[in-house]
Amino acid sequence: MENLIALLIAAPLLGAAVLLVGGRRLDAVGHWIGTLLSAASFVIGLVLFAGLLGRDAGSRTLIQHLFSWIPVAGFQADVTFRLDQLSMTFVLLITGVGSLIHLYSVGYMEHDERRRRFFGYLNLFLAAMLLLVLADNYLLLYVGWEGVGLASYLLIGFWQHKPSAATAAKKAFLVNRVGDMGLSIAIMLMFTTFGSFAFGPVFSHVGDTSQGKLTAIALMLLLAACGKSAQVPLQSWLGDAMEGPTPVSALIHAATMVTAGVYLIVRSGAVFNAAPDAQLAVTVVGAVTLLFGAIVGCAKDDIKKALAGSTMSQIGYMVLAAGLGPIGYVFAIMHLVTHGFFKAGLFLGAGSVMHGMNDEVDMRRYGGLRKYMPVTFITFGLGYLAIIGFPGLSGFFSKDKIIEAAFAKGGTEGWILGGAALLGAAITAFYMTRVMLMTFFGEERWRNQPTRSPEAPSAEPAAEHRGEHAEPHPHESPKVMTIPMIVLAVGSVFGGAFFSIGDRFLHWLEPVTGHSEGNSPVSAWTVTGATMVCLVVGVAIAWAQYGRKPVPAVAPRGSLLTRAARRDLLQDDFNHVVLVRGGEHLTRSLVYVDHTLVDGVVNGTAAGFGGLSGRLRRVQNGFARSYAVSMFGGAALLVAATLLMRAV
Amino acid sequence: MSFPLLTVTAALPALGAVATAAVPAARRTAAKWLALVVSLATLALAITVLVRFDPGGARYQLTESHAWIADFGVRYELGVDGIGVALVALTALLIPFIILAGWHDADPLETGSRRWRPTQGFFALILAVEAMVVLSFEATDVFLFYIFFEAMLIPMYFLIGGFGDRAHEHGEETASTQRSYAAVKFLLYNLVGGLIMLAAVIGLYVVAGNFSLQEIAHARATGSLHMATSTERWLFLGFFFAFAVKAPLWPLHTWLPNAMQESTAPVAVLITAVVDKVGTFAMLRFCLGLFPEASKWATPVILVLALISILYGALLAVGQRDIKRLVAYASISHFGFIIMGIFAMTSQGQSGATLYMVNHGLSTAALLLVVGFLISRRGSRLIADYGGVQKVAPVLAGTFLIGGLATLSLPGLAPFVSEFLVLVGTFTRYPAIGIVATLGIVLAALYVLVLYQRTMTGPVKPQVSAMPDLRVRELVVVAPLIALLIFLGVYPKPVTDIVNPAVKQTMSDVHKKDPKPEVEAAK
Amino acid sequence: MNPVNYLYLAALLFTIGATGVLIRRNAIVVFMCIELMLNACNLAFVTFSRMHGNLDGQIIAFFTMVVAAAEVVVGLAIIVSLFRTRHSASVDDASLMKL
């Protein structure tokens, strides 16, 4: 049964290979091949899941050793897969949501002549993501880690002829590379400390080394996680990543890839548990990010960017939870899964809206769409309720648990983190309600729009293809798109309840992550109550701002915070000034140095000899008598020198 | 005395060069085919060497030894260890692609005289270089090595100075002057290095009395040959200088950008992927093998220089406007990695460095040859002259991207394995240097992706709108390289198995042991 | 009289000749100065032979004269041909080739 694990990865990998090498002759069927193979991978995942359930909780870890990858003296990297409850969860999430989004893309990318390649990239992503979660050592994980980075690079920049897209893709890859630096340093540290970087040996020997080492390793892992999961300070790429086609945003930048950081932390729980300082850092990063993302989410008028902000903030929750240690691991993963459902659903919904609105992304040009695209409205709405944590829906369970856990951390930290989490909940309720209202309620602001204003450029060039710039005709999306939305909506409604009732999920993951009940200063019910209050407050404020009053079609100037938030709280500006400008100056000056100094020395020497030669040449003035003089002088010197030699 | 396989492997291309040069002026195509066939035959021989080589066996295998210049204590001694085998194979592998890629690079525009035969010359010179490079990988006699180390400059010099990119922004006149400047710079740089090495070679003779690598090593091991510390250091410096120029190591690198910029892409590949490898190879075999103590003495400085090369090369690559110059600086950065791996004095570092030589050969070849195809289409080397190529020539763009990703050593492609090994190997002994070096990863991503974005993406520039996609010949060149890059990225074991024993030997040469991990976890 | 003085004389003559070569322009005169140097050598030879009490030096002197004569032949030939082409025997005029 272990041998099936490789197939999980093989299927989408094959798909990618076939689609990318296959060439034009596959254009007609390419998308179906892609979808089929990802579905196949999902089926294999189910089979393995069944197999795992068949075993007792203690022995639900399958290891498949494929071959020895890099055998060098004292350095062993093998291609070995580990399938345990944690990775199983991810496998199902990835392949499941992945397949749905493949299906959705069939419809969404219908009019793109490079659809085949798109599906090739999607499959490539699946393969890499599965490798990431199935790897049994950090180096192999690193391969998957960069693999998803590559896939995301290709997909964000899928519409390469748009400079904005190309830039966004490059930015994403670069920021991630910074994170990857952290991962590779962590691996090197592990190697020098444990002589290995395979999960088993590392975790089992955590006890044998100094805490300082472990903290260093943990912090490096955190850096990696920040890069991949768009956590502060490496979050800046996620917003721009929305340049990619919406399915990509749904799959990669909401449901799966961006959560890899959480996976990394949870997977390395053993290390983090032994490094409390690092854990604190993790929680801080999580808390800051969840507020940061939420605030950004409030200010964006671009529906996808708003959702991106929310993604950032939700992952903040997960990271926060993961930072809490055994108290939080399970809930981090649980929220990750439920978030996978509803956020993917929301993005697909957004995509469907854009599909119907000539790829308009500015929510200020939406409004009253509920009667034009009912299915989208309902699924989106359910997703909305789920994310704000409406009682009974999946978000409610997972987020509530995290907030509890935050308090359970105890001490002032506990209060601060819990408070941040609560505040985040309130803001979440606010901006999601805002999105909801601006999109589906209010008057139809998209009517009698002469032409789209230049400063809100189309996110998706398909519009140009269809050449409709005039008034859009909102319409429901085709089945192939709505079905996945419905499925995901179902997931986001019942997922949480299904997991939480009888702590199913807890018991499922506990063997891997371990679990401990913190001693919360406040009772669970109080927390829930507080959460509800925050929720209501958030919704109320949003309603007051966007439900009662009509939404202006052109964004008002807004408060300082709003304006800052619109610019991602000036993070990009900081990067631009410090890194980009500084870097440009550095390189330019280095080029100058290389040319004048390093090369100059060489050319200077040559020139120097030339000049010397030219000067010495003049001695040869053509007069025989001066030649005789030099001979005479030479003879004199010769004699003198010889006598001198004898004298000394 | 068995069949002299190594000699034949080198002699074949040499004879091929003569034959190619002798082809009559009118028969250009014949010359091309002849050269191609010869290079393929050489490849076959190299593969036989690879097969006949037994990783578990003696250090130097397939050895040949004949008296040559007794007065100088010089013998004609050939032999290959794992490292040599790998590099011989790499050389023999790349040459056919180089020839194929340069198929039309030397077609005369208008011929001045009927006896002027540039095409024949071009391919003959390439084969001559191959012969000399192969011999320098095989020589186990310092003097013999030196001879070919120096002699290969001449054909390279003519290749750089004699054959440049077709269309040039400032017309043929300035082009030829710039070319000859680059060629002279290349030659003088390396000649100076070589002559300083000559002084050291003579010094070695004065000290040791012969040039046989094995004999000297053995004599030193048994203590029958004692070198004063200062002597050893001076000799080491003499050797290292030459290799550092060839490699090239900062600050002796400035010849490379000019040379690569002015020469045609295949020749540029010949420089970085093949000829420069002799430098790093020689560091591993001669510097460490002959002067272990001095090598250890110099390690800190060399590591710092290597580190500078890594970052400096990468940063300058970011700042370039000329595609080939960019690749040149990228190579400088990579050579920094190789040298760092060699002098980290750990098995990971040295295996990584050796692997790196091979992988860098493949990745640079892939990238540069595609760049060459690109330039031959648009007739400009300036990044700014391109844009949106991806739309009109997707296959070209795709291969270009893969080459680029290999250059930034993306996991899953061959260079990643070697680069990571080098980093780990360095880190275990010199953590600080290892960490700073990882910055190179980010910078590599920067210059590759910027290059890709500027040339391939964005709106299609009018000048490139009519650009044809890769032709069959060009695909035949690129596809195998990419396949190899992927294969060696996923399954480098075949190479590591060959390399590891040799590295073990080198480590014992310098009496170094890998630092033990803090806790013995793996075992 | 102490024969060493003859050596001093020889040295003096030699120096005079050398100086003449350095300062005179006319090729013939320069050549004469060289002859003077040769004769200085002859004087030295003879003196030494006198001091050592063997005849080698005196014989060498004869050889020197012969060689000098040969030199005259060749030298004059060259100088005269130069003079005929340039109508001047100044060694300084003959400076086409320089640098």
Added chain:
Amino acid sequence: MSTAAVHSLWTNAADPIAKIGAPKIEYGQLSPTLIVLGAALVGVLVEAFVPRKSRYYAQVFVSVVALCAAFAAVVALASDGYGTTKAHIAAMGAIAVDGPSLFLQGTILLAALVGLFTFAERRLDPAAHGNRVDSFAAQAASVPGSDSEQAAVKAGFTTTEVFPLLLFAVGGMLVFPSANDLLTLFVALEVFSLPLYLLCALARRKRLMSQEAAVKYFLLGAFASAFTLFGIALLYGYAGSVSYGRIAQVVDGTVTGIDPALADTMGSDALLLIGGAMIVMGLLFKVGAVPFHMWTPDVYQGAPTPVTGFMAAATKVAAFGALLRLLYVVLPGMRWDWRPVMWAVAIITMLGGAIVAITQTDIKRLLAYSSIAHAGFILAGVIATSKDGVSSVLFYLAGYSFVTIGAFAVVTLVRDAGGEATHLSKWAGLGRRSPLVAAVFAVFLLAFAGIPLTSGFAGKFAVFKAAADGGAAPLVVIGVISSAIAAFFYIRVIVLMFFSEPKPEGPTVAVPSPLTMVAIGVGVAVTLVLGVAPQYFLDLASQAGVFVR
């Protein structure tokens, strides 16, 4: 000194002649020299009696036969073991027949033979009035540009005297390195110098420059030989003899030669040191070492190119041979005095030659300076004062001489309206117009630059190795540096030939007769053979590396 003593001198001289026996001359062992000089006399007779039409052929025939025969004699002597076991001093101590002298004589003879071919070349210049002409003046006596010259040309005169002159020069050169007493040395010096002075003046084209070269060469040469002679006088005064062996003994102190009266007036060693220095200076002048080099560029440029080639090759061989013998046989006792001085000379010669050459614009001058630099390299070997040093110098000279002749032979081929086109700018793009010639010249240049697989490299390595062995490591380093500098201008020429666009009014490359082809071919062959498989010749040189005393 008392009158009695003086009187005794008289009476000594007045003794009956009967005591003096007839000198014993080993004609067999001197045969190479005697053959060549004899042939030279025959050549003179030919000039006198053979009709003009057939003189050229007669002269060439005589010279070739003589040189071949002389070489055969050398080989025979060597194979008889005169080079090694039976090495001894012949002709009453005047001539040393030993390894170095035979090796050098062989080299000189071969070089002369090859040089002779370039002398005899008659295809390069366009035929004047229907009769083929060589590169020598129709009638040296006639004033350039005068009617008499025109007439001479019309009449088809040729200066066939060059062949006897060449033979005389060769004869002198054969004696020079094997001279075993200072008198023979001096005579030999003059015997090979005087014909060369004349040959320099005989160019057919650019006669003014040719004559100027001759004058400069003659005056400076005579000046130098005057110094040599004075040095000889002083040494004679020091040792009371001019025979090498005797002087060496006195220097070593085994025999006291110096007159006490002299000793107390001028410090005994002063004579030795001053005299030695002056003789060495004369020899350094011939090899063209800085600061005695200044004649070289002018004379090389002005002389007829075949003469330049021969002179550059053979003179260097002979002069270095003599220098070696002087320093190794006569003055080893005072090694510690002259070595530092020679160090200095070698260093400034290497660097000076290389540096000044960088900015030369005339190919012949360029080669002249390169020959100066090479003189410096060879000096490095001379200084080694070891058997290795001797053999390495011998080897270097053998390799170098043929490369030089070959290179100058190529120079004779590149011509335009004004004769040879020696200005570098005219060589631009030669590689395009006639790749073969350019390639051959490139080979020679690479050999000069000392690129591996050429004789230049083997020689340079041998010399530097000897020097380093002799403890002159700094010299090696400087030699290496200066060869790096030298490489620069050799490369410049190659760049010019191959990489720069040919000029429309560029020179043409004349198709030579087999004679020059042989000269060039030999040059290439020697370059490559000595570069790739030098062992045999190295053995030869090392066997010949011992001087007889």
